[in-house]
Amino acid sequence: MGCGCYSHASTDKDILRVAVFGLENSGKTSLVQCLRTSNKISKTFKNISTHGVIAVNVHLNMQTNINLLIFDCGGCKHQRHIWPHLLNNADLILFTVDSIDLTYLNDAKQALFDLLTDESIIDKPLFVVFTKSDKRKNININQLEQALDLFMIKDRPIHKVLFSSITLDGFTAISTWFAYYSHCKLHGKQKEIIQ
Numbered sequence: 203m204g205c206g207c208y209s210h211a212s213t214d215k216d217i218l219r220v221a222v223f224g225l226e227n228s229g230k231t232s233l234v235q236c237l238r239t240s241n242k243i244s245k246t247f248k249n250i251s252t253h254g255v256i257a258v259n260v261h262l263n264m265q266t267n268i269n270l271l272i273f274d275c276g277g278c279k280h281q282r283h284i285w286p287h288l289l290n291n292a293d294l295i296l297f298t299v300d301s302i303d304l305t306y307l308n309d310a311k312q313a314l315f316d317l318l319t320d321e322s323i324i325d326k327p328l329f330v331v332f333t334k335s336d337k338r339k340n341i342n343i344n345q346l347e348q349a350l351d352l353f354m355i356k357d358r359p360i361h362k363v364l365f366s367s368i369t370l371d372g373f374t375a376i377s378t379w380f381a382y383y384s385h386c387k388l389h390g391k392q393k394e395i396i397q
């Protein structure tokens with residue numbers, strides 16, 4: 203009998219699963235925090251290096267409600283063995299790259315291409331998010347893309363954006379992509395390759 207109230211039960215199709223990878227200190231947890239709260243990270247937000255994987259439910263209020271299940275992974279070298287285990291379950295791969303500290307750009311490229319060799323994710327869309335854009339003016343995203351050899355990736359939709367968890371620069375672009383892929387998943391639509 204029940205109480206007569208029916209809530210709309212979530213199905214697997216209603217939830218977009220996003221796996222977030224990237225080197226340590228590249229801003230993964232800060233980005234996830236912004237998505238969770240739809241707000242900038244607060245000055246009191248304490249960033250602690252992530253160990254293992256944290257699954258976070260996120261609801262974005264766009265024209266329709268977007269439900270995300272985000273897997274925020276630790277980025278340290280000794281944590282990265284966990285990454286491949288998350289790939290199968292993810293609808294999207296999001297990879298963060300520090301756009302200011304370029305010392306580790308080669309390591310980031312290596313880590314990204316290691317991930318993409320996994321055949322189980324061959325057509326999964328990739329979001330490359332260049333973080334910390336508030337720290338310097340006139341960041342050249344083309345140079346960053348070239349340094350990472352992103353033009354070599356042709357087997358999946360790939361989106362790139364500059365993002366700041368301090369100013370929320372890039373937040374709308376990321377949310378819009380989530381809305382698009384959420385719609386594709388729900389309605390079984392073909393994903394286009396958008397460069």
Ligand SMILES: Nc1nc2c(ncn2[C@@H]2O[C@H](COP(=O)(O)OP(=O)(O)OP(=O)(O)O)[C@@H](O)[C@H]2O)c(=O)[nH]1
Nearest residue numbers: 226227228229230231232249251252277334366367
């Ligand atoms: N100025 C600025 N600092 C940021 C931004 N995003 C993250 N940070 C800082 O960068 C540091 C690392 O951020 P995290 O989000 O913890 O990085 P992470 O990728 O989750 O790191 P691990 O969990 O160790 O893999 C923290 O001190 C953040 O405050 C940003 O957009 N702008």
Ligand SMILES: [Mg+2]
Nearest residue numbers: 230231251252
């Ligand atoms: Mg983290």
